[in-house]
Amino acid sequence: MTAALVKERIANFLAHIPPGVRRAGLLAIWVGGLFLIAGLFWHLTQPARNQVMVQSVNEVLALSGANFRLDSAYPSWGQNGRVMQTGTWFSISNSEARAVVFPVMSSGILTVVLAVINREGVIETLIPISGGAVKAGERLPPETFALYASRIESGNALVRRGEP
Amino acid sequence: MSLFSPQDGESPGGSVGETPDVSPRKTPFHLFSGVHAPLLTLSGIGLLIMASSRTAYAILVLAALLWVYLLSVLAVGFSWPILPGRGRGMVIILISTVLDSLFLLIVSLSNPLLAMEITLLILLVPVYAASSELIPRVASLHMKEALGRAFSEAFVFGLLIFALALIREPLAYGSLSVPGGPLGIRELFSSGDGEFFPVRIAGSAAGAFLLLGYGIACFRRFRPPEERL
Numbered sequence: 001m002t003a004a005l006v007k008e009r010i011a012n013f014l015a016h017i018p019p020g021v022r023r024a025g026l027l028a029i030w031v032g033g034l035f036l037i038a039g040l041f042w043h044l045t046q047p048a049r050n051q052v053m054v055q056s057v058n059e060v061l062a063l064s065g066a067n068f069r070l071d072s073a074y075p076s077w078g079q080n081g082r083v084m085q086t087g088t089w090f091s092i093s094n095s096e097a098r099a100v101v102f103p104v105m106s107s108g109i110l111t112v113v114l115a116v117i118n119r120e121g122v123i124e125t126l127i128p129i130s131g132g133a134v135k136a137g138e139r140l141p142p143e144t145f146a147l148y149a150s151r152i153e154s155g156n157a158l159v160r161r162g163e164p
Numbered sequence: 165m166s167l168f169s170p171q172d173g174e175s176p177g178g179s180v181g182e183t184p185d186v187s188p189r190k191t192p193f194h195l196f197s198g199v200h201a202p203l204l205t206l207s208g209i210g211l212l213i214m215a216s217s218r219t220a221y222a223i224l225v226l227a228a229l230l231w232v233y234l235l236s237v238l239a240v241g242f243s244w245p246i247l248p249g250r251g252r253g254m255v256i257i258l259i260s261t262v263l264d265s266l267f268l269l270i271v272s273l274s275n276p277l278l279a280m281e282i283t284l285l286i287l288l289v290p291v292y293a294a295s296s297e298l299i300p301r302v303a304s305l306h307m308k309e310a311l312g313r314a315f316s317e318a319f320v321f322g323l324l325i326f327a328l329a330l331i332r333e334p335l336a337y338g339s340l341s342v343p344g345g346p347l348g349i350r351e352l353f354s355s356g357d358g359e360f361f362p363v364r365i366a367g368s369a370a371g372a373f374l375l376l377g378y379g380i381a382c383f384r385r386f387r388p389p390e391e392r393l
Contacts, residue, residue, distance in 0.1 A: 027251040034258045038265050045269060053276040059346040060277075103280050112280045112348075130277040131349025132218070135337050 053088060057101060057114060060129045068116070069093045086148075086155045092116070100152050101129070104144065111140075115149070121156050123149050208295065208321070211288045213372040216328035220341040220349045221282055224271065226322030228289045231267045233318035236260045236290075236299050237310045244303045256299055260290035278348030292321075331375060336367025 014022065050073035058069045074089040087102025096119045103110035111133035116125040126145060128134045215225040239259050240247070247255055268286045272279035293299060298317060302310045333340055338355025365371040 023248055023250055026248040027255070030248060030251075030255045031258060034255070034262050038262045041266060041269055045273065049269075049272055049276065052273055056276050056346065056348075063346055101280075103283070110281050110284055112277050129347070130281050131220070131341065131345070131347040131351070132281045134347060135339075 050088070053101065054090065057090075057099075057129055061114075061127075064127060066127065068095060068097075070099055074098075086152055087115075097124070098156070100155075102148065102152065104133070104140065104148060113145075113148075115152055117152065117156050121153055123153060208292050209376075211285065211292050212321075212325055212328065212376070213369050214288075215282075215285045215325045216332055216372060217367055218333050218337070218341050218349070219326065219329040220278070220343045221285060222322070222326040222329035224278070224282055224343055225285055225289065225325055226319070228264065228267050228286050229292075229318035229322045230315065232260055232264050232289050232293050233299075233314040234311060235263045236293060237302050237307075237314040239263065240299055241302045241307055241310060253294075253300060257290060257294045260293045260299065264290045275343060275348050278343055281348060328372070328375060328379070332366045332372060336365075336371065 017025070054070045054072065061069060069092070070090040071093040072091055074091065087100040090099045090101065092099055098117050100115045100117065102113060102115065104113050105111075111128065112130035113133055114125075114127045114129045115123050116127075118124045126149075211225065215221050236256070236259060240256055243259075264286060268279060268283065271282070271286075296317060298310070298313055305313070330340070340352045341349045342352060344350040366375065
């Protein structure tokens with residue numbers, strides 16, 4: 001089958017499709033294609049983004065004199081979606097505790113905070129790890145942190161339940 | 165050469181028989197006045213208020229505006245003949261959003277903590293770009309003209325955000341910042357003790373609205389007479 005014949009058959013096929021369906025199909029291809037491109041970019045770069053995040057947070061921890069370091073990110077695949085929405089979950093080197101890096105809304109700006117959760121599922125420490133969080137952290141009302149903390153602690157329980 | 169030449173019997177706005185949605189603009193572009201000024205949109209004001217809280221955010225939002233505007237003009241301009249007639253506006257917004265998400269991806273690979281902080285701001289950029297009349301009208305303009313207008317629209321708005329940030333950040337935080345460093349933001353100078361914030365309200369949305377009010381009052385006082393409605 002030659003290329004010209006294939007082209008002709010495609011043209012014939014398209015000519016038989018009602019214009020409304022053709023327009024809707026073209027729109028669907030555009031929308032689907034754009035979502036696919038963006039999704040592939042974000043999905044394929046996730047390991048690299050997690051690695052960069054671990055390095056950045058460890059740098060901040062070294063600066064702040066903390067005695068622990070992040071090890072690696074928990075894979076979001078297979079986890080409860082709502083839990084993963086709370087932030088990025090990390091394991092801690094040589095420890096059974098875990099850490100969550102999560103954004104806190106403050107005056108319309110997201111500030112980044114690290115929470116360390118001990119083996120009992122209770123938040124031990126909250127460390128502001130971004131420039132905005134360091135500046136704005138002390139202005140945030142404790143109730144705001146309490147709200148985030150309760151969400152993270154219940155999320156941690158769900159993560160533990162899903163572990164083998 | 166125009167980017168898009170209407171085919172036989174086809175209107176510039178889409179297929180035969182459809183109402184053209186692209187028409188030559190009869191009025192010049194105005195960022196600050198007129199009913200079509202993008203600054204009047206809610207997304208524009210929201211972006212201005214939030215992004216001007218720190219100069220580091222303002223610099224990145226300026227970069228995002230330039231990235232989204234220029235690449236959107238190029239992408240929409242070259243893909244115009246194969247864009248769908250109906251739903252074209254939605255596809256154009258999606259193209260801008262995908263380009264915007266690529267910008268955020270690049271920032272998150274180089275400065276993840278700052279990327280987390282400015283996610284909301286960066287996501288507002290394509291919404292602001294969509295409120296502009298420029299990108300949907302790209303086909304009726306020459307590429308150089310379209311790119312020039314895109315640059316000026318993005319740059320002027322970005323500069324306005326930066327100018328407001330230059331006032332707000334020293335007043336509210338006693339510092340000036342640029343992107344970079346382990347915390348995501350590097351401070352060029354700081355009041356040091358972290359307790360001395362001369363005018364704290366300048367850092368909040370209320371303070372931004374106050375400053376914006378003064379800015380608009382100045383603009384109304386000094387704008388050229390031909391721009392007065």
